Amino acid sequence: MDQIAGDLRLVSFRKEFGDFVAVDDIDILIPKGSFFALLGPSGCGKTTTLRMVAGLELPTAGQILIGDHDIASLKPYNRPVNTVFQSYALFPHLDIYENVAFGLRRRGVKDVATQVEAMLSLVELDAFARRKPSQLSGGQQQRVALTRALINRPEVLLLDEPLGALDLKLRRQMQLELKRIQTEVGITFVHVTHDQEEAMTMADTIAVMNQGKVEQLGSPMDLYENPKTTFVANFLGQSNLLTGEVMDRGDFVGVKVWGNHIKIPASRVATTNAKVWVGVRPEKIYISAESNHAHDHLGNQLIGTVLERSYIGVSTQFIVEIPGFLDDEKIMVFEQNVDASEVKAGDRVRISWDPSHTFALDAKQDAYAGDVLAEAE
Amino acid sequence: MTNTDTSKKWVPYLLLAPGALWLALFFLTPMFNLGATSLYDPSGSLETGYVMNGHVGNYADALGEYWPQFLRSFTFAAIATVLALIIAYPLAYAIALKSGQWKNILLVLVIAPFFTSFLLRTLAWTALLGDNSSFVHFLQDIHILPEGGRILATPFAVVMCLTYNFLPFMTLPLFTSLEKVDPRLIEAAGDLYSKPFNGFHRVVLPLSMPGVVAGTLLTFIPASGDYINAQLLGGIKNTTMIGNVIDRAFLERGAYPTAAALSFLLMAAIVILVATYVKRAGTDELV
Numbered sequence: 001m002d003q004i005a006g007d008l009r010l011v012s013f014r015k016e017f018g019d020f021v022a023v024d025d026i027d028i029l030i031p032k033g034s035f036f037a038l039l040g041p042s043g044c045g046k047t048t049t050l051r052m053v054a055g056l057e058l059p060t061a062g063q064i065l066i067g068d069h070d071i072a073s074l075k076p077y078n079r080p081v082n083t084v085f086q087s088y089a090l091f092p093h094l095d096i097y098e099n100v101a102f103g104l105r106r107r108g109v110k111d112v113a114t115q116v117e118a119m120l121s122l123v124e125l126d127a128f129a130r131r132k133p134s135q136l137s138g139g140q141q142q143r144v145a146l147t148r149a150l151i152n153r154p155e156v157l158l159l160d161e162p163l164g165a166l167d168l169k170l171r172r173q174m175q176l177e178l179k180r181i182q183t184e185v186g187i188t189f190v191h192v193t194h195d196q197e198e199a200m201t202m203a204d205t206i207a208v209m210n211q212g213k214v215e216q217l218g219s220p221m222d223l224y225e226n227p228k229t230t231f232v233a234n235f236l237g238q239s240n241l242l243t244g245e246v247m248d249r250g251d252f253v254g255v256k257v258w259g260n261h262i263k264i265p266a267s268r269v270a271t272t273n274a275k276v277w278v279g280v281r282p283e284k285i286y287i288s289a290e291s292n293h294a295h296d297h298l299g300n301q302l303i304g305t306v307l308e309r310s311y312i313g314v315s316t317q318f319i320v321e322i323p324g325f326l327d328d329e330k331i332m333v334f335e336q337n338v339d340a341s342e343v344k345a346g347d348r349v350r351i352s353w354d355p356s357h358t359f360a361l362d363a364k365q366d367a368y369a370g371d372v373l374a375e376a377e
Numbered sequence: 378m379t380n381t382d383t384s385k386k387w388v389p390y391l392l393l394a395p396g397a398l399w400l401a402l403f404f405l406t407p408m409f410n411l412g413a414t415s416l417y418d419p420s421g422s423l424e425t426g427y428v429m430n431g432h433v434g435n436y437a438d439a440l441g442e443y444w445p446q447f448l449r450s451f452t453f454a455a456i457a458t459v460l461a462l463i464i465a466y467p468l469a470y471a472i473a474l475k476s477g478q479w480k481n482i483l484l485v486l487v488i489a490p491f492f493t494s495f496l497l498r499t500l501a502w503t504a505l506l507g508d509n510s511s512f513v514h515f516l517q518d519i520h521i522l523p524e525g526g527r528i529l530a531t532p533f534a535v536v537m538c539l540t541y542n543f544l545p546f547m548t549l550p551l552f553t554s555l556e557k558v559d560p561r562l563i564e565a566a567g568d569l570y571s572k573p574f575n576g577f578h579r580v581v582l583p584l585s586m587p588g589v590v591a592g593t594l595l596t597f598i599p600a601s602g603d604y605i606n607a608q609l610l611g612g613i614k615n616t617t618m619i620g621n622v623i624d625r626a627f628l629e630r631g632a633y634p635t636a637a638a639l640s641f642l643l644m645a646a647i648v649i650l651v652a653t654y655v656k657r658a659g660t661d662e663l664v
Contacts, residue, residue, distance in 0.1 A: 054564075054568055055567070055568075056564050056567070056568070075567070075572075076564075076567040076568050077567050077568075077569075077570045077571055077572055081568075082568055082569065083564075083565070083568045085561055085564070085565055085568075086561075089559065089561040089562050089564070089565040090565075091562060091565070091566075091580055092562075092584070093580075093583045093584055102566075102569045102571075102579075103569035103570050106569060106570035106571050106575065106579075107570050148569070149568075149569075152569070152570070
């Protein structure tokens with residue numbers, strides 16, 4: 001088993017259930033030692049992908065390579081891969097010690113006691129060694145599940161919504177903890193989640209999945225700042241998407257949005273199509289009274305009326321109506337609550353943003369893709 | 378708060394009352410009577426009446442005379458229980474974990490025998506295993522059974538039918554505990570390097586132990602005291618169980634003190650066997 005090592009690669013990877021294509025010919029390279037997240041709404045194929053890497057489902061086609069070895073045909077118990085299951089799947093009849101020792105015992109490892117004790121004290125669970133899983137809190141069970149998998153030193157650790165059952169505060173804490181552990185042990189982590197914040201906090205690289213396909217793959221910052229599809233733009237955070245038409249192309253692409261001229265760096269235009277969605281994140285926009293010209297230097301500007309203003313705590317959110325725009329093209333603006341805002345509902349406002357915060361997507365894509373899904377999760 | 382607390386205190390007792398009354402009338406009273414009968418002077422009879430003289434010797438006499446039947450009963454019951462477990466476990470496993478949409482239909486089929494009476498089903502077996510049945514002829518033809526050999530009136534027939542009759546009592550508790558086994562635990566065992574049989578041995582079997590214990594008790598206890606199977610399918614020799622002895626002592630010979638003493642001995646033996654078994658099986662979570 002030791003000779004199977006290296007990067008994890010999924011090649012032309014496919015899974016069909018009858019007529020339903022759960023995973024549609026994906027190709028992913030996950031470098032050894034990286035923290036990789038598969039992010040997407042439920043039913044997007046992320047869990048199926050994970051289960052196939054674990055060996056719990058057989059792929060319809062394609063390869064699962066670790067280094068140069070195709071493990072796709074190996075039984076789960078022969079793969080150098082371990083899983084942290086959703087809601088943990090700890091063995092209820094065994095105590096914590098035996099749960100953690102389970103994998104070592106099955107492989108006939110010699111110094112089980114030394115390893116288990118060392119591992120339990122590392123995760124500060126040594127005091128609970130003789131308790132049953134049901135006697136532990138959710139957070140402790142989560143740590144047991146992680147320890148039970150990690151003690152086997154797998155080439156790849158798979159995590160299936162590992163923090164889903166925890167409350168918000170504990171989840172935040174565990175996100176940092178997981179990231180720290182991953183950095184320490186240097187094992188490849190593949191993390192499945194529908195929670196974009198969770199993926200962004202921990203992962204080096206995220207693959208956003210939708211309907212069995214990888215929509216976009218990149219670093220959290222890359223995905224957020226420069227989404228390539230409307231699905232990614234909407235599923236990761238929120239985006240304003242406006243109907244635009246490309247007028248001229250150069251280092252900056254000039255786009256007409258209902259008579260207004262908007263500039264976008266050429267590198268941030270993801271399509272050669274003339275019809276585009278012009279996108280900008282709500283928190284990148286400055287809002288000020290129409291008479292205030294302080295942000296004119298930014299370059300992209302629109303004039304409109306504040307429809308709604310809501311105080312959220314960390315920010316104040318505005319919905320701005322621009323004359324001539326479609327009804328569903330109202331612009332959302334988030335303003336950090338540093339100073340009291342000068343703008344009220346009903347005011348005429350000037351909204352401004354930097355062209356380098358603007359992106360353009362193919363207008364053939366659905367402007368609402370991923371939107372409702374992100375809300376529902 | 379205190380007011381409602383105190384005023385609700387009688388509720389549990391009220392709920393217990395019908396059951397307690399029922400048991401007092403129809404269980405405790407007869408038990409007491411039976412206990413008294415077991416100590417009567419055995420020289421009496423139904424016609425002349427019995428004298429109560431605390432004759433503990435009834436027990437020693439009963440045990441001395443009928444210990445082979447006791448031993449046979451427990452042996453038959455034990456074999457039937459083991460056979461039922463061997464047949465029912467894979468069946469319950471398949472229904473609980475592998476049957477998908479067929480689960481309910483299969484469960485109904487397990488219970489279906491209850492739609493006809495226990496007596497009728499046992500009688501049907503006398504026809505199935507009878508000397509002129511095709512099953513017996515078949516066994517004779519392939520020389521498993523010698524020419525003129527019988528199945529009816531053998532211990533084999535009695536044990537087979539005991540196994541058959543108590544199979545649902547084994548299957549249902551097994552099904553219940555196997556159904557509670559989270560399939561992801563089986564996946565987790567595989568993920569942690571267990572080959573399928575090892576995963577079963579380490580995870581599924583221990584988790585189904587409450588069902589195994591409940592099923593074996595529900596089979597063994599009534600099978601030890603059963604007399605219908607031995608009466609209908611057994612012969613004169615080698616098949617008489619303790620239930621048949623008690624039955625005849627009460628109804629044919631009118632030997633009430635002996636019959637009562639035998640009943641108590643059977644009860645005591647079962648309690649001791651079961652207590653030892655439950656303790657050995659070590660299922661604290663059973664209750």
